[in-house]
Amino acid sequence: MLRSKTRDAILFQIGLAVFLTIILLLILLPFWRVIVTAFIPLDIYTREGIPFFLSPTEWTFEAFNQLLGHSMFPRAALNSIIITLLGTAISLVLTVPLAYGLSTRNLPGRKLLMTLVLFVYLFSPGLIPIYLLITGMNLTNNYLAIILPPAVSVYNTLVMMSFFEGLPEDLKDAARIDGANELQVLWHVILPLSKPILLTIGLFYAVYFWNEFFTPLLYLNDNDLMPLPVLLRNILISASFNEYVEYNAFSSSSIESLKAAGVLITMIPMLLVYPWIQRYFTKGTLVGGVKG
Amino acid sequence: MKSWKMIFIVCLLVVSQVLASCAPAATPTEEPAATEAPAEPTVEPSPTTPPEPVDIVLWAQATVTEAGAPPDDWVAYDIIREELNINLTYVIVPTGADGEAKINAAAAANDLPDLFQMVSANNDNRGALLRLVDLGLMAPVGDMMPLMPERVKLHYNDQLALDLVTFYGEQYGLPEPPPIPKREGLVIRKDWLDKLGLDVPTTPEELFAVAEAFTTQDPDGNGKNDTYGFGGFLNGEGLGTRFDFIMGAYGVPGVWNFTGNGDFGLNVRSENYPEALAYFKSLVDAKVIDPDWPTLTRDDFRARWKQGSFGIMWEDFAALTNKSNYEPFDTNFPDAEWIPVAAPTGPDGDTYYGVYTGRGQIFGVSQKAADDGKKEAIARLLEWMATDGYYLLGFGEEGVNFIIDDNGNISTEGLDPVQAYTAPERQPYTQMRNQLIFYNSEQEIVARYPTYETIAGRLMDPMAFLGFFQNEPWVDGRGIQVILPPANAADFNRYYTEGLIQFVLGQKELNDETWAEYLAGLDSLGAADYEAAAQQSLIDAGLLK
Numbered sequence: 001m002l003r004s005k006t007r008d009a010i011l012f013q014i015g016l017a018v019f020l021t022i023i024l025l026l027i028l029l030p031f032w033r034v035i036v037t038a039f040i041p042l043d044i045y046t047r048e049g050i051p052f053f054l055s056p057t058e059w060t061f062e063a064f065n066q067l068l069g070h071s072m073f074p075r076a077a078l079n080s081i082i083i084t085l086l087g088t089a090i091s092l093v094l095t096v097p098l099a100y101g102l103s104t105r106n107l108p109g110r111k112l113l114m115t116l117v118l119f120v121y122l123f124s125p126g127l128i129p130i131y132l133l134i135t136g137m138n139l140t141n142n143y144l145a146i147i148l149p150p151a152v153s154v155y156n157t158l159v160m161m162s163f164f165e166g167l168p169e170d171l172k173d174a175a176r177i178d179g180a181n182e183l184q185v186l187w188h189v190i191l192p193l194s195k196p197i198l199l200t201i202g203l204f205y206a207v208y209f210w211n212e213f214f215t216p217l218l219y220l221n222d223n224d225l226m227p228l229p230v231l232l233r234n235i236l237i238s239a240s241f242n243e244y245v246e247y248n249a250f251s252s253s254s255i256e257s258l259k260a261a262g263v264l265i266t267m268i269p270m271l272l273v274y275p276w277i278q279r280y281f282t283k284g285t286l287v288g289g290v291k292g
Numbered sequence: 293m294k295s296w297k298m299i300f301i302v303c304l305l306v307v308s309q310v311l312a313s314c315a316p317a318a319t320p321t322e323e324p325a326a327t328e329a330p331a332e333p334t335v336e337p338s339p340t341t342p343p344e345p346v347d348i349v350l351w352a353q354a355t356v357t358e359a360g361a362p363p364d365d366w367v368a369y370d371i372i373r374e375e376l377n378i379n380l381t382y383v384i385v386p387t388g389a390d391g392e393a394k395i396n397a398a399a400a401a402n403d404l405p406d407l408f409q410m411v412s413a414n415n416d417n418r419g420a421l422l423r424l425v426d427l428g429l430m431a432p433v434g435d436m437m438p439l440m441p442e443r444v445k446l447h448y449n450d451q452l453a454l455d456l457v458t459f460y461g462e463q464y465g466l467p468e469p470p471p472i473p474k475r476e477g478l479v480i481r482k483d484w485l486d487k488l489g490l491d492v493p494t495t496p497e498e499l500f501a502v503a504e505a506f507t508t509q510d511p512d513g514n515g516k517n518d519t520y521g522f523g524g525f526l527n528g529e530g531l532g533t534r535f536d537f538i539m540g541a542y543g544v545p546g547v548w549n550f551t552g553n554g555d556f557g558l559n560v561r562s563e564n565y566p567e568a569l570a571y572f573k574s575l576v577d578a579k580v581i582d583p584d585w586p587t588l589t590r591d592d593f594r595a596r597w598k599q600g601s602f603g604i605m606w607e608d609f610a611a612l613t614n615k616s617n618y619e620p621f622d623t624n625f626p627d628a629e630w631i632p633v634a635a636p637t638g639p640d641g642d643t644y645y646g647v648y649t650g651r652g653q654i655f656g657v658s659q660k661a662a663d664d665g666k667k668e669a670i671a672r673l674l675e676w677m678a679t680d681g682y683y684l685l686g687f688g689e690e691g692v693n694f695i696i697d698d699n700g701n702i703s704t705e706g707l708d709p710v711q712a713y714t715a716p717e718r719q720p721y722t723q724m725r726n727q728l729i730f731y732n733s734e735q736e737i738v739a740r741y742p743t744y745e746t747i748a749g750r751l752m753d754p755m756a757f758l759g760f761f762q763n764e765p766w767v768d769g770r771g772i773q774v775i776l777p778p779a780n781a782a783d784f785n786r787y788y789t790e791g792l793i794q795f796v797l798g799q800k801e802l803n804d805e806t807w808a809e810y811l812a813g814l815d816s817l818g819a820a821d822y823e824a825a826a827q828q829s830l831i832d833a834g835l836l837k
Contacts, residue, residue, distance in 0.1 A: 042620060049599065071717070072360055131397040217390050218397060221383040223361040231358070237387060238358040255591045 038063055038260035045254045063253040063261035067235065075224060076231035079143075080210060083227055087147040087209035088202050091156075095201065096194075099157045100186050103164035121154035127218075134219055145219035146212055146227075153208075156201045163197040164190060199277045207270055232262040346669040347379045351408035352655075353391065354384045355726040359719035366721060368684055375680070376672050384723065389413035392420065399429055406661035407670050409727060410465070410654045417654045418456055418773045421465050424656065431662030432462040439668060440675035446731045447678060455833060456773050457654055466674070469731045470652030477645065477761030478537050479612060481603035482629040484511035492633050496541050496571050499604070499636050503580035506603040512625075522581035523602035525588040529785050530792050533646060534606045535572065537635040540644030540767075542568035547788075548826070550647065550769040556836055557823045560788075560814070564640070566807045573796050586793060600625055609761055613754040615744050626747040632760040645764035649772050653727055677728055686729040686736070687713040688721055694739075702739035771835040775826040784817045 037050050039059040044051070067073065101107055102114055130149050139145040167190065175189045191198070213229040220226060236259055253261070354361070361384050362368070372380045383405065385391045391411035398404050404424075410417040424430045437444050447468055448454060457465025480492065485502070488509050493499040503521020505511070511519055526532045529547055536545040543551060544559040559565055575581045582588070582602055597605055598621040611617050612630060621628070637643040657670055677685055687694040687702060693713040697703045704712035713722060722729075730736050741754035778784055791810045794800040800810075811819075830836035 043623065045595065049595065070358070072358075127393070127397055128400040132401050135401050135403055214390065214393075217386045218394050221381075223384060234354075234357040234360075238356055254595060256595070 034260045034263055037256050038264050040254070040257055042254055042257070045257065050256065063257035064265070066253050066258065067232065067261055067265060070231070070235065072223075072226075072231055073228075076226055076228045079225055080227040080229070083143055083146055083212065083216075084206050084209045086143060087151070087212075088205045090147055091151045091153070091205040091209075092198060092202055094152045095157050095160060096191070096198070097186070098152060099160035100164055100182075100190060102157070102161045104182070117154055117157065121158075131218070140219055141222050141225065142219075143225070146215045147209070149215070150208065150212075153205070156204055160194075160197050160201055163194065167193060203273065203277050206273070210270060211266070228266060232266065236262065343377060345373060345377050345379045346666055347381070348407060348661075348666060348669060348673060349381045349383065349405040351383045351385045351395070351405045352724060352727045353387055353409055353411065353653075354723045356719040356723065357384075357387065359716070359723065360384075361723060362720045367689070368681065368721075371681070371684070372673065372676070376669070376676055378669055378673055380673065382724070385409065385411055387411070395420075399424055399427065402429070402660065404429055404658035404660060406664075406666050407655060407657055407673075410656060415651060416773075416777075417651065418465070419776065421457060421654055421656055422459060425459050425464050429659050430464045431657045431659045431667065432464055433466055433657050433667070434463040436466075436657070436667055436671040436674075437463075439671035440678070443675050443678035446733075452770055452835070453650070453652065455835075456770075464656060466655040466657075468653040468655065468728065470650050471726070472732055472737065472758065473650060474645075474648055474762040474764075474766050475610065475758060476533075476606060476608045477757065477764065478604070478606055478633050478635060479630045479757075480633050481506070481511070482631045483625075483627060484603045487511055487513065492631075494634065494636060496538070496636050496638060500571075500575065500578070500580070503575065503604055504578060507578075507580045511603060512600055519600070520580060520582045520602040521604055522575060522585075523593060523597055523605045524581065524585045525590060525593040526586055526793075527590065530789055531572070531796070536644065536646040537606060538572055539565075539568045540646070540765075541636045541638030541642055542571070543638065543640065543642035543644070544568055545644045545767055546647035546769055548769065548772060548775070550767050550771060551644065556827050556830065558814075558819060560792075560811065564642075566802060566804075569792065569795050570802055573798065573802060576796055577798065586797065597621065598624065600628070609754055609757040610741060613752055613757050614741060615752070618746070618752060622747050629750065632757050635764060643765055645761070645766050647769035647772075648766040650768075650770040651773060655728070674728070677724070678731075682729060686722060686725045687739070688718060693718060693721075700735065702735060771830050771833070774829045774833045774835065776829065778818055778822045778825070780817060784814075784819070784822065787813060787817055 033050065033052075036052070036054055039061070040050060040054060041058060041060040042062065044054070044058060098117075102110065102117070104110070107113070134140065134145045134149070139148070171189055171193075172185050175185045180188060211229060212227065213233065216225070216227050216230050236255065361382060369380060372378050385394055385408070388411070392413050395404070395408065395411055410420040410424075412420040421430065437448065448466065450467070450469070453467035453469075454463060457463060457467050480502075484490075484506055485492065488505050488511055490502050490505060491498075493502045506519055506521040508517075510517065524534045527534060531539070533546070539545045539559070542564040543553060544562050544565045545551075547559060549556055549559050549562065554562065576583075582596065584592075588596070593605075594611065594617075596602065597607070600621075635643045635645045657667060661667065661670065683690060683694075688711075690696065692711055693707070694702050694704060695707065697705070702713075704714055709715060710717055712718065737758070738755065741758070743751060743753045743755070746752050791800070791813070795802045795806075795810075800806055827836060
């Protein structure tokens with residue numbers, strides 16, 4: 001009986017390992033193909049297409065050189081960084097008080113406020129009213145046109161609110177008894193305990209703003225303000241319209257390589273940030289917070 | 293905890309600083325010229341006081357999207373300001389759906405620019421213009437035509453194009469000449485023909501035989517069974533436009549019957565259509581066409597001919613022969629040679645290369661601009677672009693960015709390569725060229741597609757390919773621009789396209805019964821009404837008697 005149980009457990013573990021390996025391969029193989037495509041030399045691509053493996057001597061950084069060496073790349077990267085940092089900061093500054101307010105059970109009008117927040121979540125106003133608002137505020141050609149409309153995500157607010165609600169009420173009460181007002185409670189008690197949620201939601205916002213592509217096209221008319229995703233798109237469009245190329249655009253990379261390199265370039269900053277923030281996702285937050 | 297507070301405070305400081313630095317800048321249209329004093333509203337202009345400059349906002353697509361817009365200190369802006377008394381703001385609009393969304397959003401806000409290019413996700417520029425006209429957002433432009441005589445002569449000289457932008461008795465669009473017309477064609481690997489001792493095919497049967505030989509007889513001599521006769525991909529409705537030369541041999545190229553033979557309507561109504569499909573199917577069944585054709589993208593297709601995968605294809609002349617495009621193929625196969633060939637002639641003597649739709653860019657003037665009295669200034673600007681500003685906006689400054697040689701051709705010989713108009717660094721300065729400047733003169737085309745030597749020392753002349761393609765028998769299908777899609781266009785097109793592909797791939801048997809079922813299915817989706825409406829639109833536009 002015991003042996004049978006052990007054998008079942010081993011079989012289960014093997015099955016689980018096989019299943020997870022398959023899932024892992026499903027995730028890794030496309031990613032591997034993107035990497036190979038990004039580094040494949042043009043002559044091999046035009047001769048053989050995209051192989052599964054490249055020999056160590058066949059890799060090339062040409063696609064990256066072409067994208068990173070573009071005259072507009074530094075400016076576009078800087079624009080993306082500004083939009084991401086500014087957008088994330090503004091979003092957190094606006095989301096934290098809203099989430100904290102909604103998490104306060106005795107907040108006057110809390111239900112109405114919550115209904116209004118959920119109303120926006122359920123019924124999006126659509127493109128035109130926001131466009132009218134942005135142009136009416138004379139924000140065209142301004143980063144704030146990209147940043148303000150999505151600055152408060154209802155989903156992120158609800159996630160943060162739920163985190164705040166999970167914090168022991170005793171902590172807040174203790175601060176209130178000591179004479180702290182609500183802002184002081186938020187500042188001195190809640191925020192120091194909220195690193196994980198601030199970093200998590202901050203990452204959500206940062207990824208959103210880093211990848212933002214459509215609203216810059218819509219609201220920014222000045223090419224010098226365009227962020228990285230727009231520049232990468234423009235480079236790829238130019239590369240694909242090669243029947244109209246009459247200038248000296250002798251690309252040393254294939255379009256597929258440029259696309260793959262573009263994907264990796266835009267992914268890398270977020271991939272670098274993610275592991276650093278990930279440790280906060282699961283870290284305990286309340287150790288020693290309340291003493292009996 | 294202290295460090296946490298510090299982070300928060302720093303964040304707030306950063307936010308406040310960046311917010312301050314990002315304070316809304318005045319839009320360029322509102323910005324007066326730097327050298328001008330503010331105008332006194334109460335002062336009447338006198339003959340000695342120059343009139344106040346007119347602000348004109350132009351939205352147009354870029355010729356080279358990656359290159360960006362010209363810088364603020366572009367000499368053309370100064371010339372336009374000084375000579376035309378116009379403050380021009382040039383905004384590059386995105387291509388496709390993104391560009392359409394941008395224009396639609398501006399239209400909804402009644403914030404359309406003064407002069408702008410119609411952008412449509414499905415290449416229906418005329419439809420995009422008509423929608424804005426119906427919303428009352430566009431100004432008639434017929435009265436501007438006499439103000440720009442040279443431009444009308446060079447750009448707006450096609451009566452059909454003008455008719456297509458005339459609605460309710462008024463001309464609303466400025467139809468720019470289409471990109472080089474009839475620029476695609478059928479090409480074949482001459483080195484493969486020579487190696488196998490074959491002649492250029494002239495009939496569908498001969499074409500099949502050559503394709504079969506290319507597939508089975510190792511035309512590249514590498515000892516591998518790795519070549520196909522044909523290569524292609526799907527683009528557009530039905531079987532796309534890249535196999536029209538096959539359908540043309542049976543008199544049914546394209547979706548609509550514009551050939552003038554028989555009644556106007558969908559080509560699938562023709563009794564020749566199933567015959568043409570059967571021939572296409574025989575190519576697929578014999579595996580003489582690259583089997584990936586239904587799913588290949590254009591880029592994949594182009595990568596494959598550069599890899600020497602097939603020997604017969606339909607391709608754009610510049611995508612094939614322009615030096616930057618041909619170079620990878622040339623490197624792989626220096627002794628190879630593509631030659632243009634005529635369309636095959638079918639059993640009834642039909643031969644059509646393809647359908648020429650003549651879609652070009654359309655510009656329009658917003659009603660807002662007309663209300664502000666800007667039409668005269670816009671006409672002045674457009675006329676200048678076609679006359680004094682032509683070379684500056686098309687090529688740059690003479691002697692610096694280009695020269696005109698003894699033969700009257702544009703050249704960069706002897707110029708600093710970085711300053712040459714062909715250099716990547718110079719592309720921002722000629723971004724308007726394909727939209728508003730060029731009109732397909734011989735000088736332009738020769739300059740854009742020069743002759744060069746291949747690696748093996750053979751002379752490659754893109755113009756020879758273009759000339760060959762243009763002289764082939766094309767069907768004049770420009771009337772397609774007035775045909776409005778049906779309300780159920782998505783369902784209709786899906787059924788139409790998927791059905792044809794299923795027949796060709798053998799997923800559905802092709803016989804009289806199944807073909808009749810297919811047509812009945814189209815009718816159940818309103819094909820007859822669609823055809824009647826299309827016919828009426830063509831009659832109304834004077835394109836069909």
